[in-house]
Amino acid sequence: MxxxxxxxxxxxxxxxxxxxxxxxxxxxxxxxxxxxxxxxxxxxxxxxxxxxxxxxxxxxxxxxxxxxRERGETDDAAAEDDGDGDGDDGTAVDADDVELVAMRAGVDEDTAREALEDNDGDLADAVDQLE
CATH class of the missing domain: 2.20.70 (Ubiquitin Ligase Nedd4; Chain: W;)
Incomplete structure (x- = not known):
């Protein structure tokens, strides 16, 4: 044809x-x-x-x-890894997102997690805040 x-x-x-x-x-x-x-x-x-x-x-x-990868593994790790205790209201950020922001912005994971929490989990805004 x-x-x-x-x-x-x-x-x-x-x-x-x-x-x-x-x-x-x-x-x-x-x-x-x-x-x-x-x-x-x-x-x-x-x-x-x-x-x-x-x-x-x-x-x-x-x-x-x-x-x-099974989802349960990364979701549980992200929730447990919050550390400061105030992430129990559903604002815990995903561990993969933390790793990505840390890598892109060249900061440690704790700093990346704080930026993600400050920006309601928005990756681009968190990276912008850190750069």
């Missing part, structure tokens, strides 16, 4: 057609992607990530082989 063969169209022509339709594609240099479900986390390290934007809608494509 489309000319047989198994290759499709060349990437340059495909990109040109997508631009004509108002679709932008961009490769993202991602270090790690985490997808959280109620039961598990799918952790992609060194994943290929592409952002496609069309008609104001952003779509992310993740290609890689994820490691699966």
């Amino acid at each position: 489309f000319g047989g063969g198994g290759g499709g169209m060349n990437p340059r022509k495909m990109k040109q057609m997508m631009e004509q339709m108002g679709i932008d594609m961009e490769d993202i240099d991602a270090e790690e992607v985490i997808i959280r479900t109620p039961d598990e986390e799918l952790v992609f390290t060194d994943a290929e990530v592409q952002l496609m934007e069309a008609q104001g809608q952003k779509t992310y494509q993740v290609v890689g082989d994820p490691e699966s």
Whole structure:
């Protein structure tokens, strides 16, 4: 139906057609992607990530082989690791978020946790506060 063969169209022509339709594609240099479900986390390290934007809608494509982790392990650790006792009202932050903010901002985990708590768990605001 489309000319047989198994290759499709060349990437340059495909990109040109997508631009004509108002679709932008961009490769993202991602270090790690985490997808959280109620039961598990799918952790992609060194994943290929592409952002496609069309008609104001952003779509992310993740290609890689994820490691699966049970959710209960990280959630319990985050709740127990709060330390100051005032996180029992549901404001305890996720241990993975603390680690990510600490790494991005170049601070220790206690400082990262405080910034996350100050910013209601918002990763970007916590990093901005620390930079």
